[in-house]
Amino acid sequence: MWGALLRRGVRGTGGLRCQSSGGPPWSQVVSEAEKIVGYPTSFMSLRCLLSDELSNIAMQVRKLVGTKHPLLDTARGFVYDSRNNLQMRGLVILLISKAAGPSTTEISFQHDMVSGIYSSQRSLAEITELIHTAFLVHRGIVNIGELKSCDGPLKDMQFGNKMAVLSGDFLLANACTSLAQLQNxxxxxxxxxxxxxxxxxxYYENSKSSEENCLTDDIGISRWKEQVFLSHSALLAKSCQAAMELAKHSAEIQDMAFQYGKHMSMSHKLHSDLQPFVKESSSDATAFSLNSAPAILHQEFLGREAWLKQIREAQGKGNIMDYKKLQEAIKAGKGVTSAIDLCRCHGNRALAALERFPPSEARDALANIVYAMSRFP
Amino acid sequence: MCHFTQRSSTSLFPKICNIFWRFHHTSTSHLCSCSKTISDEKYQDPFQLGRKDLKNLYEDIKKELLVSAAELKEMCDYYFDGKGKAFRPMIVVLMARACNIHHNNSKEVHASQRSVAIIAEMIHTASLVHDDVIDDANSRRGKRTLNQIWGERKAVLAGDFILSAASVALARIGNTTIISVLTQVIEDLVRGEFLQLGSKENENERFAHYLEKTFKKTASLIANSCKAVSILGCPDPKVHEIAYQYGKNVGIAFQLIDDVLDFTSCANRLGKPTAADLKLGLATGPVLFACRQFPEMNAMIMRRFSKPGDVERARKYVLQSDGVQQTTYLAQRYCHAATREIRKLRPSPEREALVHLTEMVLMRDK
Structure with a gap:
């Protein structure tokens, strides 16, 4: 329904509307988009899931139940969280492939298309998800030397690490094999x-996290953007570009696909960084990263000294951070509004990149994803 | 009685070896008619011959590792300090030269072939870094491991980065066949690591399992990088097979000797602790052979030497048995097969160096 409504809107203005109040909710955007690309997006290939290696790991990971190794949470995420965000990258790649359409130069391999998407582009979508998942797993390695007695037995943590390295490597190796098969x-x-x-x-994320909750890094928003591009945008941006290359689209279209992937995922990261500050239920503040966009921007407006003072005040006695207090301090400044502006700015740049694609359902779905990112209550 | 069991077990052994032997080897006909004449030719020092091609090898590898964060860069460069044996790149450049001469008497190494040598060393190093995290190892090549110094989280990332840089270099060669051949290595390395997790109840299966693991974890890299340079140097598929078979056989022999050295060498010579495999619960060649003479080792193998005293007892059994000799003998046979393969190429100093290299594999003590 939303899709139809928006399509009418798009036709009316002759282009993509600029975002104002935001589009339909996220879940709806995704389910609409899944219909467009032909089948529901489960990208972890059957070949991979049914392999001896992964079932071996699944068996071994069961031994970790009751321990505190982060691999458990990551594994739970595969099962319970798959409707959220987890496979968004694959979906975007399929949508942009479809939006770009068949290549004009190479008619020879058009029979290979299903629902307007080449099979090589479908495998690229899967590869991107494999890589993303591999690093979710590798992000969950623990430093053995830093463990405290409350983390439980050392042996469990070593075993968890072993499983995490292996399963991440397994996913990566599978991605490499599929990548080689693309013959490009x-x-x-x-x-x-x-x-x-x-x-x-x-790596940048990691080097922060050890001291995350006692002090912030002294980085400005431009440095923040560089780091977030690497950790959250580069994979999607380059995958979108690669999807265009697989269909032999021009360098210009490849660049537009890259720009869409880049700015959409920057907008996505800003959106999720903003959640603790824009949620209506303000009863109890959850912990948030002092390196999230609103905090970094807040520091820029306030100056580092004043910001450190606010942190010290919020820390109070016993070094326990009063996030509620800190959140109020940030909300009182300009950090939140300028993060929202930045989120919309990246959203608009993503939409501008889409303008170069011919109007289609797939393009609308890509635009809807951006609109959903720009919704703030 | 005891004597009888010993006899029967040792006589059984060659039979089992033979089964694997046939399984692993299909001989191809000689391509070169003049292979008889070189038997007396003076051996070349392989490391001398390949050295000029490997000049600046580590500098070039470090150039591939483009990282902006200083600490991550230091971690990625850590093992490329020029103190490694560069065993793999050496085989690869010698194979490249041998194939080029075989093809059209060309005395050059192509830039793409040298890239394969670099990529092989990078893939190898990336896998070492991850292995050390998996095994919780403290030292390697006489240095502290990355995970010891920087912690497991960062060490895993450094390994991932080296692999991605190797992949970029691989793509830049611009040949999809080469990409496929070397990607196979990455898959084999991981599958080999998985094989190492499991153990087999049945003795014959256990041996097959061990050899398969050995191929995937060690020999596949050498076999496939040899194959890659042969493809780049010579269009004849028979030559590709020779290169592959040579690399595979040398690679398996190399690992068998490695497994022997884990029992016979002392720690500071090896640069890592001895009996390391037993401590990790792994039953390698010498243990599997020893188990024939001392069936009481079966239970230890199955519980992966986890009970107190298991490691020491297993070590004693191995040294009392002929496990070390048998494993060395098996390695010799793999080396002979490698020599047979490489002799099918047209004679060249590089070919002889590759022959000589198989002997060095057997003689090495670290």
């Missing part, structure tokens, strides 16, 4: 470099 050296190079970007982005 430019795509292999793009996606491999995206893996490198992702590693660097996670």
């Amino acid at each position: 050296t430019k795509v292999v190079e793009l996606i491999s470099s995206a893996i490198g970007d992702l590693v660097q982005g996670i």
Whole structure:
């Protein structure tokens, strides 16, 4: 229904409308989009899930139940969280593939299309999800040397690490194999470099997290953007570009696809960083990262000294952070509104990139994803 | 009685080896008619011959590792300090030269072939970094491991980064066949690691399992990088098969000797602790052979040497048995097969160096 409504809107203005109050809710955007690409998006291939290796891991991971290893949460996420966000990347790649349409130069392999998407592009979508998942798993490695007695037996944590390294590597190796099968050296190079970007982005995340809750990094918003591009945007941006390359689209279309992937995922990250600050239920404040966009922007407006003072005040006695108090401090400043502006700004740049694609259902769905990111209560 | 069991078990053994032998080897006909003449030719020092091609190898690898964060860069560069044996790149460049000469008497190494040598070393190192996290290892090549210094979280990322950089370099060669051949290695490495998790009840299966693991974890990298440079140097598929078979056989022999050294070498010579495999619960060649003579080791193998005293007792049994000799003998046979393969190529100093290299694999003590 929403799709139809929006399509009419799009036709009326002759282009994508600029976002104001926001579009339909996220779940609806996704289910509409899934219909457009032909089948529901489960990207973890059957081949992978049914493999001996993964069932071996599943068996072993059961031994971790009752321990505190983060791999358990990651594994639970695969089962319970799959409707959320988890497979968004694959969906976007299919949508942008469909929005770009068949290539005009190579008519030879058009029989290979299902629902307007090449099979190579479908496998690229799967590869991207595999890579993303592999790093969810590798993000959950623990440092053995930093464990405290409350983390439980050392042996459990070592075993959890072993499983996490192995299962992440297994997913990555599968991604590499599928990537090689695409028989396109430019795509292999793009996606491999995206893996490198992702590693660097996670490295920055990691180097912060150890002291995250006592002090913030002294980085400005431009540095923040660079790091978030690596950790949250590069994989999707380069995958979108690679999807265009697989259909032999022009360099210009490839760049537009890259821009859409980049700005949409920046907008997505800003959106999720903003959630603790815009949620209506303000009864109890949840912990939030002091390196999230609103906090970084708040620091920029306030100056580092004043911001550190606010943190010290919120910390109070016993070094327990009063997030409620800190949140109020941030809300009182300009950090939240300018993060919302930044979120919409990236959203608009994503929409601008879409303008270069011919109007279609798939393009509308991509626009709807951006609108959903820009919804704030 | 005891004597009898010993006899019967040792005589059984060659039979089992033979089964694997046939399983692993299909000989191809000689391509070169003049292979008889070189038997007396003076051996070349392989490391001397390949050295000029490997000049600046580690510098070039470090250039591939483009990282902006200083600490991550330091971690990625850590093992490329020029102190490694560069065993894999050496085989790869010698194979490249041998194939190029075989094809059209070309005395050059193509840039793409040298890239394969670099990529092979990078893939190898990335897998070492992850292995050390998996095994919770403290030292390697006489240095502390990455996970010891920087913690497991960052060490895993460094390994991932090295692999991604290897992948980028691989793509830049611009040949989809080469990409497929070397990607197979990445898959084999992981599958080999999985094989290492499990153990088999049945003795014969256990041996097959061990050899398969050995192929995937060690030999696949050497076999497939040899194959890759042969493809880049010579269009004849028979030559690709020779290169692959040579690499596979040398690779398996290399690992068998590695497994022997884990029992016979002392810790500071090896750069890592000895009996490390037993401590990890792994039953390698020498243990599997020893188990024939000392069936009481079966239970230890199945519980992965987890009871106190298991490691020491298993070590003693191995040294009392002929496990070390048998494993060395098996390695010799793999080396002979490798030599037979490489001799099918047209004679060249590089070919002889590859022959000589198989002997060095057997003789090495660290």
